[in-house]
Amino acid sequence: MKNAEGKPVGKTHKQKLEEEVKRLNINETAIFRTIPWGKKKRSWVSTLTIGKIQVSSYPKDMEKPEDAEESVAKEALPLIQQMIRQKxxxxxxxxxxxxxxxxxxxxxxxxxxxxxxxxxxPWGMNGELPLLRSCSVKPDTVSKQEVHLQLPPLKLPCSSFWDIFIRHIEDLSNIYFHLVGDEYSGAYSELATNMELHYMEEKNLAPVKNPQEGELYAASHDQSWFRVELLNVCGHS
Structure with a gap:
């Protein structure tokens, strides 16, 4: 491939992603769902699905649909590469x-x-490490009545070794990670995508009034949405 000046250019993230998916040999293909976005529909966002994995380009919006697909392919590429590292x-x-x-x-x-x-x-972990927990409750299924959400207990793998994605490490006793695999990666990707799509709508962005300790809330950080449990409130602001 050459650019406008006739010089060769490297592969796009989308091309690299498609090659890595073939290396996985899981009989799945990369499916892009790209739609116009914004009040005047002048920008584009894209959602990529590979089997049970879902990645969205939101909140990034692009001027061209191919740029939106390139952005989401770039985000998904490390996830696919992670799945083939066992070789x-x-x-x-x-x-x-x-x-x-x-x-x-x-x-x-x-x-x-x-x-x-x-x-x-991979090496064994004890039960004292912080774990990512999944929840089947979706924002649009919650009634207007007062409810108290509780995260279900996380079903840990039964095997002696766990597949994990390490987010941060301090020492052998303090490691922060995600469980990965068909069950955990799919649930996490689905949750993240559902939250992104839900909070795209202005009506779902109302601030919380009188937050209560021990309750679950949605919080935005670094352009991503997370479920958080409120441990304590400092002051009245």
Whole structure:
């Protein structure tokens, strides 16, 4: 492929994504749903589905549909690459494990780091680590009556080793991670997409009045939506 000046250019994120999906050999294809967005429908957002994985370009909106698809492909590419990393060489050296994970979590390109580092052997976790929990309650199913949402208990994997995506590591006793796999990744992606779509509408953005400790709320941070449990209220503001 060449640009307007006749010089060769690299592959797009969409092309790279389609190649990585083929490497997975899961009989699934990348399906893009791209729609016009905004009051005058002059911008575009895209949602990508690969089996049970869903990724949305929202809140980023693009001037062209192909740019929206490129954006969502860029977001999904690390997720697909993560699923095929088990084919890489492994190590059981815990010192190397901690060093490598810290390097991966530094603000550098994950794609550049993983090319020169060994993959690490999964290792057991105790029940004291913070875990991501999923909930089947959707915003549009909640009635106007007073309700108290409770997260259902997380069903942990039965195997001796867990597939995880580490978000942050302090030491061997303090590790923050997501459980990954067909059950957990699909539930998390579905929840994130549903929240993004729900809070796209202005009517769903009313601020919370008189928040109560112990209740669950939706909070926006860094252009993403999260479920949070209110632990305490400091002051009256």
């Amino acid at each position: 890489l060489p492994v190590t059981t050296d815990q010192d190397l494990l901690i060093k490598r994970i810290k390097e991966v979590n530094e603000p550098r390109s994950f794609s550049d780091v993983k090319k020169v580092r060994e993959w690490v052997e």
